[in-house]
Amino acid sequence: MPMKISVGISKKAGLPDYGSVGASCHVEFEVAQGLLETDLPEFQERVSQAYAACSHAVDGELSRHSSPSPKNNGHDQSQAQAGPRAATESQVRAIHTIARRHGVDLAGELQTRFGIYRVEDLDIRQASELIDAIKPQTEVAGNGR
Numbered sequence: 001m002p003m004k005i006s007v008g009i010s011k012k013a014g015l016p017d018y019g020s021v022g023a024s025c026h027v028e029f030e031v032a033q034g035l036l037e038t039d040l041p042e043f044q045e046r047v048s049q050a051y052a053a054c055s056h057a058v059d060g061e062l063s064r065h066s067s068p069s070p071k072n073n074g075h076d077q078s079q080a081q082a083g084p085r086a087a088t089e090s091q092v093r094a095i096h097t098i099a100r101r102h103g104v105d106l107a108g109e110l111q112t113r114f115g116i117y118r119v120e121d122l123d124i125r126q127a128s129e130l131i132d133a134i135k136p137q138t139e140v141a142g143n144g145r
Helices: 040-066 077-082 089-102 106-114 124-143
Strands: 003-015 019-031
Touching (some): 003 040, 019 040, 106 124
């Protein structure tokens, strides 16, 4: 008898004027009954892939809802004032994890690159840039040990 696996992600993003928009994705799939006991890495990979797919879908939906809509003759004033979207929770967690695992001076990186003190103050583009920057740095540092 197959085993049912359910995974889901829900996220909420702030909008101008104290508004917010939320999105969620939940999937359910079946795996062989003994997979959990016989092949834990395969089980974990299947669950991880489902979470990644949900996360991608939710981020896309939130992005779609936060993109400018035609108002005021094509100029959405509230969106222009809102600025770039904040880094996602996943990005913030990833940055902290990478930095901790590989001894990256996170405070120094944030101050040098962006002139800020907290990872949570990054926008989505900056967070992506920082992840790309510290991953190769940690791989090079790891090879020299």
